[in-house]
Amino acid sequence: MEINKRTNSQKLNLKQIKYIVAVDEHKNFTRAAESCEIAQSTLSREIMNLETELDVMIFDRSRTPIVPTKKGLDLLAQARKITKKIEDFTLMAKTKDGSVKSSFTLGIWSGIASTTIPIFIKAFAQHNIKLFIHELSLDQIQEYLSNNKVDACIAPNLRDYSGYYNWTLYKQPFELKKGIQNTAVSIQDLEKEFIDNGAVVQNDLKSIFKKIFTQNGCSDILIKASDKIQYQCGSLETIKKILEHNGGISIFPKNPKCLSQKNSDDRQSYSVEINLLSPRAFEKEEELKLIRKNILENLKTTV
Numbered sequence: 290m291e292i293n294k295r296t297n298s299q300k301l302n303l304k305q306i307k308y309i310v311a312v313d314e315h316k317n318f319t320r321a322a323e324s325c326e327i328a329q330s331t332l333s334r335e336i337m338n339l340e341t342e343l344d345v346m347i348f349d350r351s352r353t354p355i356v357p358t359k360k361g362l363d364l365l366a367q368a369r370k371i372t373k374k375i376e377d378f379t380l381m382a383k384t385k386d387g388s389v390k391s392s393f394t395l396g397i398w399s400g401i402a403s404t405t406i407p408i409f410i411k412a413f414a415q416h417n418i419k420l421f422i423h424e425l426s427l428d429q430i431q432e433y434l435s436n437n438k439v440d441a442c443i444a445p446n447l448r449d450y451s452g453y454y455n456w457t458l459y460k461q462p463f464e465l466k467k468g469i470q471n472t473a474v475s476i477q478d479l480e481k482e483f484i485d486n487g488a489v490v491q492n493d494l495k496s497i498f499k500k501i502f503t504q505n506g507c508s509d510i511l512i513k514a515s516d517k518i519q520y521q522c523g524s525l526e527t528i529k530k531i532l533e534h535n536g537g538i539s540i541f542p543k544n545p546k547c548l549s550q551k552n553s554d555d556r557q558s559y560s561v562e563i564n565l566l567s568p569r570a571f572e573k574e575e576e577l578k579l580i581r582k583n584i585l586e587n588l589k590t591t592v
Contacts (some may be wrong), residue, residue, distance in 0.1 A: 297413050303375060305339040306368045308332050309347055313365050313436075316354035362436070370438040370569075392419040393576040396433045396442035399424040399524065400493055401563060403464060404441060404542050409583040410458065426522070427493045434568055441567040441577060454570035456577075459585050460560040462543040463497050467532075478503050479538050484510065486536035487517030489528050495520055497541045501559045543586055 311321035312332075322329040339429060340347055347361035357365055357422060376392050393413070402424045413420040427448055433439045436454060444450065445461065467482045490498045497517070502511045517537075521528055528539050544556065569575055 301339060302341055303371070305335050306371050308367050309339065309361075309365060311370055312336065312348060312355060313357060318355070318377075331497060332382045339457070346494070364581070366435075366437045373440075391417075391576070393422040393441075394439045396423045396425045396430055396439040396444075398430060398442075398444045398493070399426060400445065400463075400491065401443070404461070404544050405563070405584070408545075408587045409580050410582045412579055413526050413576075414581060416575075418579070426531065437568055440569065441565060441580070442551075443563060443565055443580075446452070446562040446564055447493075450564070450566050454567045455575075456565045456581055457543050458563045458565055458581065459562045459588055461545055462558045462560045463494065463540050464543050464558045465498075465501055465538055466541050467538050472572060476507075480507060480510055482516070482536065482538050486515055486538075487514065487519065488518045488538050489531050489535075490519055490539055491525060491528060492520045492522055494540050497559050501540065504559065521583050558587060 308325060311325050312318060313319040315324060318333055319329050322332040325332060332584065343364075345360050345364070346489050347356050347364055348355050349361075373392075373394075387496070402422075406422065410420065410422075423429075423433065423439065425442070430442050430444045431448060431450075434442055434450070443458065454589065465476075465479050466480055488498065498518075499511060502508065521531075525541060529541075531537075532539055565577065565580060567577060569574065
């Protein structure tokens with residue numbers, strides 16, 4: 290007679306799925322337990338029970354911060370899908386007229402968040418969709434998509450996103466600015482400011498910054514003053530404050546509506562294609578259509 294060696298082990302349950310997702314998000318058992326509002330010992334025990342049940346190691350506990358194993362990455366991708374389904378299931382069960390009917394997690398490139406989010410966010414509230422937004426760097430966008438941490442991302446065409454559902458939304462213009470000055474400044478003034486005080490550029494925007502200088506025939510200036518370029522991981526608001534106090538230039542997104550308007554000096558601008566990406570479009574078709582519809586219609590009204 291065969292004996293089941295796991296008769297005493299706890300069977301897989303939804304709480305365990307929730308716990309491993311929390312550990313992956315927080316990279317720490319203590320913080321994960323706090324977010325789940327349970328004792329760390331309970332969380333650790335439940336995850337160990339799950340690993341025993343599946344006969345697989347999900348996390349490499351020898352590293353700090355804690356990281357998933359190769360097999361753990363695959364399991365976590367599925368775990369996020371399961372937790373998302375449970376959230377939607379719960380919302381559906383609680384739905385009444387006028388209440389939230391679904392949820393949607395959206396990642397958006399931090400370089401365009403301030404100009405893009407206002408265009409579509411109101412529509413989600415009107416359609417009773419609970420929206421979660423994460424402002425992300427280019428590196429984070431790739432991570433969130435590959436690990437199924439989001440339903441979709443709005444991202445620039447600056448990386449290889451093959452393998453995902455992809456829709457072109459619009460072209461995002463970027464422009465050089467001197468401090469926080471809003472009035473038009475000639476390219477010659479910008480060159481002088483760059484030589485005198487340098488530049489502070491968000492890390493994700495450095496390639497666009499260089500392209501604007503190159504298209505203006507300023508490559509020599511860029512090379513000579515390259516040691517005056519600082520790349521920052523902070524927000525654009527922080528960079529504005531740095532320029533306000535210390536001088537210099539940087540690159541910022543313009544309102545996409547400006548595409549329909551005449552620019553005083555088009556050479557100061559450079560446009561990047563913005564795409565809507567999704568790892569599972571068939572599951573969130575309504576929400577994805579809502580984003581595309583509102584962005585495209587809003588931009589058309591200015592033409």
